[in-house]
Amino acid sequence: MDQVETPTPEHEVVTAPPHAAGRWARHPSPKEYVRIAIVLALVTAAEVAVYYIDWIHENDLLIPLLFLFALIKFALVAMWFMHLRFDSRTYARFFLIGIAGAFTLYIAVLLMFRTFA
Amino acid sequence: MEERAAVHVYESEHEATSTGLPNAKLAMWLFLASDVLLFGALITSYVVYRGRSVVGPYPNDVFDIPYTSVSSFVLLASSLTMVLALASIQRGDLPRMRLWLLATALLGLTFVGGQVYEFAAFYEEGLSLTTNLFGTTFYVLTGFHGAHVAIGILMLLSVFSLSFTGKITQKDSMTVELVGLYWHFVDIVWIVIFTVVYLIPTGP
Numbered sequence: 623m624d625q626v627e628t629p630t631p632e633h634e635v636v637t638a639p640p641h642a643a644g645r646w647a648r649h650p651s652p653k654e655y656v657r658i659a660i661v662l663a664l665v666t667a668a669e670v671a672v673y674y675i676d677w678i679h680e681n682d683l684l685i686p687l688l689f690l691f692a693l694i695k696f697a698l699v700a701m702w703f704m705h706l707r708f709d710s711r712t713y714a715r716f717f718l719i720g721i722a723g724a725f726t727l728y729i730a731v732l733l734m735f736r737t738f739a
Numbered sequence: 740m741e742e743r744a745a746v747h748v749y750e751s752e753h754e755a756t757s758t759g760l761p762n763a764k765l766a767m768w769l770f771l772a773s774d775v776l777l778f779g780a781l782i783t784s785y786v787v788y789r790g791r792s793v794v795g796p797y798p799n800d801v802f803d804i805p806y807t808s809v810s811s812f813v814l815l816a817s818s819l820t821m822v823l824a825l826a827s828i829q830r831g832d833l834p835r836m837r838l839w840l841l842a843t844a845l846l847g848l849t850f851v852g853g854q855v856y857e858f859a860a861f862y863e864e865g866l867s868l869t870t871n872l873f874g875t876t877f878y879v880l881t882g883f884h885g886a887h888v889a890i891g892i893l894m895l896l897s898v899f900s901l902s903f904t905g906k907i908t909q910k911d912s913m914t915v916e917l918v919g920l921y922w923h924f925v926d927i928v929w930i931v932i933f934t935v936v937y938l939i940p941t942g943p
Contacts, residue, residue, distance in 0.1 A: 649825075649826070649829070650822075651826075652822075652823055652826045655819060655822045655823060655826065656819065658819075659815065659816070659818070659819035662815050662818075663812065663815060663816075666808070666811055666812060666815060669933075669934070669938065670804065670805075670808045670938075673804060673938050679940075684939070684940070685939055688934050688938050688939060689934065691934070692930055692931060692933075692934040695927075695930045696927050696930050696931070699818060699923050699926055699927045699930070700923075700927060703818050703819075703821070703822050703919075703923045703926075704919075704920055704923045704924070710759075710760055712758065712760060712765070713760075713764070713765070713768045716765070716768040716769055716771075716772045717768060717771060717772055717775070719772055720771065720772025720773065720774075720775035720776055721772075721775055723772075723775070723776050723779070724775050724776050724778070724779025724780075724782075724783075725779070727776065727779050727780060727783060728779060728782070728783045728786070731783045731784075731787055732783075732786070732787065735787050
């Protein structure tokens with residue numbers, strides 16, 4: 623709810639439909655969406671590139687790097703494209719509960735199958 | 740910085756709710772949270788049985804990383820066209836929204852077509868659903884994801900069609916936003932699958 627506000631003239635780029643009774647929210651601009659997409663493409667390219675670099679394999683850096691890149695991409699899409707950075711935090715909490723549940727399930731099954739042993 | 744990056748957009752009208760948030764959007768997030776659990780279970784199954792197949796073909800025998808990388812770029816590009824469709828309808832620009840929605844659906848179709856081709860190629864190499872643990876967990880996980888993408892394409896095409904009947908206007912931008920949330924979710928699931936299934940080596 624914290625993002626509900628009346629837009630200031632310098633930020634108002636969208637006009638409300640006649641007799642509007644909805645709410646105003648802050649979202650990224652199309653230019654910002656394109657910038658995020660470029661970053662996502664670069665991170666994906668880096669992800670594929672490290673897969674082919676022997677030095678990274680030899681020094682056991684591949685898995686940490688791949689997880690880091692995946693985390694960056696996941697966060698960028700969720701925060702910017704899905705607007706979690708701009709919308710009510712209630713949505714983020716719902717999503718995080720799902721992620722926490724999935725992670726708990728993952729750890730429980732790995733322990734059950736003694737994958738760490 | 741954040742102020743400069745953002746624009747103010749008009750969100751759809753919605754009835755007053757006890758949370759102050761649109762019920763449809765809250766329900767979509769709740770659905771996505773439950774879908775995280777579904778994919779969490781499928782990814783967990785893949786990881787647990789990873790490297791435990793006693794007969795081939797093994798992942799290294801069939802995976803074509805450059806090919807799958809292109810598929811990943813295609814899906815990422817579809818997320819961009821999806822947010823541009825939303826930005827268009829929030830501005831009241833219906834023709835441009837249709838264009839971006841159609842582009843998103845076409846990119847989604849390209850991804851699914853690529854997946855069908857990949858499945859066919861793997862089958863030709865002897866990997867079926869019942870060949871080994873890798874085949875079972877791989878096809879179930881990526882097949883479920885592909886089904887999600889296919890459903891997303893149907894949703895996109897439905898909104899595209901409805902926009903010609905006058906049922907999608909600027910004040911209904913929430914509908915496009917909900918479809919977009921689903922579409923981006925499918926994208927972030929693929930981000931995890933691409934890393935865990937394709938890029939992390941399994942060994943011989």
